[in-house]
Amino acid sequence: MDARLIDILVCPLCKGPLVLDKLASELICKGDKLAYPIRDGIPIMWADQARDLSGSPVAASGVVSLSGTNSVGTSE
Numbered sequence: 001m002d003a004r005l006i007d008i009l010v011c012p013l014c015k016g017p018l019v020l021d022k023l024a025s026e027l028i029c030k031g032d033k034l035a036y037p038i039r040d041g042i043p044i045m046w047a048d049q050a051r052d053l054s055g056s057p058v059a060a061s062g063v064v065s066l067s068g069t070n071s072v073g074t075s076e
């Protein structure tokens with residue numbers, strides 16, 4: 001039931017797919033780098049409640065070495 005619920009959830013900002021982080025009980029939007037909290041099994045789909053994953057000052061210095069696509073951050 002939970003899995004189905006999450007399956008139909010999309011990011012309220014970009015309408016993109018969300019990735020469930022079971023450990024953190026968060027729904028991650030990779031596009032916006034936001035993590036929406038899940039409280040008592042209910043996803044909180046409000047942008048102002050979401051945790052900003054891109055706010056880390058470490059990532060700003062070009063140290064991002066995570067493998068994967070880097071399609072975010074540049075407009076071109």
Ligand SMILES: [Zn+2]
Pocket residue numbers: 011012013014015016029030031032033
């Ligand atoms: Zn999004």
